[in-house]
Amino acid sequence: MEIIILHAPGIEKALEKELDKLGLTINDKSRGRIIVDTDLEGLYKAHIYLRTAERILLKMGTWKCHNFDQLFDGIKELNWSLAIDNTWNIKIDKVRSYRSEIKSSPITQKTAHKAILEALNCTEKTNNRKPANIRLYWDKDELLVGLDLTGDGLHKRGYREEAGKAPLRxxxxxxxxxxxxxxxxxxxxxxxxxxxxxxxxxxxxxxNIAPGIKKTFTFEQMNFHEEDLWKKVKREARLQAxxxxxxxxxxxxxxxxxxxxxxxxxxxxxxxxxxxxxxxxxxxxxxxxxxxxxxxxxxxxxxxxxxxxxxxxxxxxxxxxxxxxxxxxxxxxxxxxxxxxxxxxxxxxxxxxxxxxxxxxxxxx
The missing domain is CATH 3.40.50.150 (Vaccinia Virus protein VP39)
Incomplete structure (x- = not known):
């Protein structure tokens, strides 16, 4: 599988050092994003160990997308059942468009949202469902679709409930x-x-305390999640501290x-x-x-x-x-x-x- 690691532009070299230490292979890079090829254990370790990443997405797919028909058809064909089903509350969390025909707009979000609902055979969003946040990135008409795995941002370690006037992330x-x-x-x-x-x-x-060791993540409720492997990765992290x-x-x-x-x-x-x-x-x-x-x-x-x-x-x-x-x-x-x-x-x-x-x-x- 491939994951999209989001970061503040300018700290990518620090993040790359961390990825190298974890043995994760970089497939592609763009401003604020690094795409990594990994297995499930690597996905878990990225969430627990990375100190400079802001958020991690599951890469659902990428293709040339010039119009709304291509957007709808392409998103509907993605393998959403790998991670989620019709019990999730679908939300198009962010849309970013750079040098592309399709721009960020309500109709863009609505089209993508409808395509996912049809793919999962689910009704409109209702209360009390698990949130599934999807992000769309266009660059020169190339669309990249990511499903949020993280939930609360990785910068939220859990220790800073108290902060000053202008806290450093x-x-x-x-x-x-x-x-x-x-x-x-x-x-x-x-x-x-x-x-x-x-x-x-x-x-x-x-x-040597892993920054994400005390957090809970959205991926823990997803279809691909393996609880025994997750417990093993967390146990190893605790033993290293x-x-x-x-x-x-x-x-x-x-x-x-x-x-x-x-x-x-x-x-x-x-x-x-x-x-x-x-x-x-x-x-x-x-x-x-x-x-x-x-x-x-x-x-x-x-x-x-x-x-x-x-x-x-x-x-x-x-x-x-x-x-x-x-x-x-x-x-x-x-x-x-x-x-x-x-x-x-x-x-x-x-x-x-x-x-x-x-x-x-x-x-x-």
Whole structure:
């Protein structure tokens, strides 16, 4: 089978490293999507282990689709019974069209929806049915159809019920860590730790805790699901987890309430008090170790309605070159002037689409 792995544009290289580690073969790539060839065990492992993926779909089919007749006939012929039957509530969740004759519109969704209902011989949607979400992607009149396997997004690990004003998504935090080159055993400090997401994601990596181990997924109710194999994959993941960190992880913030939230989230993640959170002025910190990583998501200004204040803060962060001279710094922001304000040219810059924001990940070695 083939699965479609959705991700934030710009973090695909981090995701590809994860896929390679899992032994999953990439068949095709496009903006925000990677198509992988796998078996059922690989599908299960992708859901449990991937840290940077947002969602996984079952690839139902792809074909040239220029008009609504081709859309209806093609979708009706797909093997929907592999995964679902007429007890599911069918929903066309998203339609994306790029350089194609058919556009995203109510009639597009209605045509696709009707075709699936006829294929499954089911009536119109009713309440209290399991949701089956389908996504349609057109690119140069080539249609790709995917059935959602995930349910709640993979970024929802289950530990962050408490968040700050502008929380960093867990999948992006994981990508920042992977891109940094950090390995367990080395210190990480986040001077703008907020709800603790970067440090908690690093701790999960250090402890080899699979990020999806506590989640339930839509595929668990689908026709192809094998419960014994699923239990085996989860059992193996639990056995690989460790209890004690090998890396000194610490985070600072100006506000006691924010730090309390970070501590609570760490406990919910199963890390307890192994991450050190403390009150700190980010511009006046000093290194406790000769080498390490600063990985952080400082205030954007636009995000917190205070751009000038954010830029003044970025200027003051240049003191890190003296207080953390041998540390690598990884900073994410939407401010294109960071290098000038920080008074140093980044060794690597990565452009990432983060929700409605276009941000840049700056790496200073």
């Amino acid at each position: 867990e999948t992006l935090a994981a990508a920042m860590i992977i891109y940094s080159g950090w390995q367990p055993g080395y210190p990480i400090h986040d001077p703008f730790c907020g709800s603790g997401t970067i440090l908690i994601e690093a701790a999960l990596m250090d402890l 460790k209890r004690e960190l090998t890396s000194p992880l610490s985070g600072g913030d100006n506000y006691d309430k924010v730090l309390d939230t970070a501590r609570l989230n760490a406990k919910k993640a199963g890390i307890g008090d192994q991450i050190l959170f403390y009150k700190e002025d980010a511009t006046k910190g000093e290194a406790d170790f000769d080498e390490g990583y600063i990985i952080t998501n400082p205030p954007y200004g636009e995000r917190l309605q205070d751009k000038q204040k954010a830029e003044d803060l970025y200027r003051s962060l240049s003191q890190w070159n003296e207080s953390y001279p041998s540390w690598r710094k990884v900073i994410i922001t939407n401010n294109e002037k960071l290098e000038k304000l920080y008074n140093q040219q980044a060794h690597i810059k990565r452009y990432i689409q983060y929700g409605s924001l276009d941000v840049t990940l700056y790496q200073f070695n």
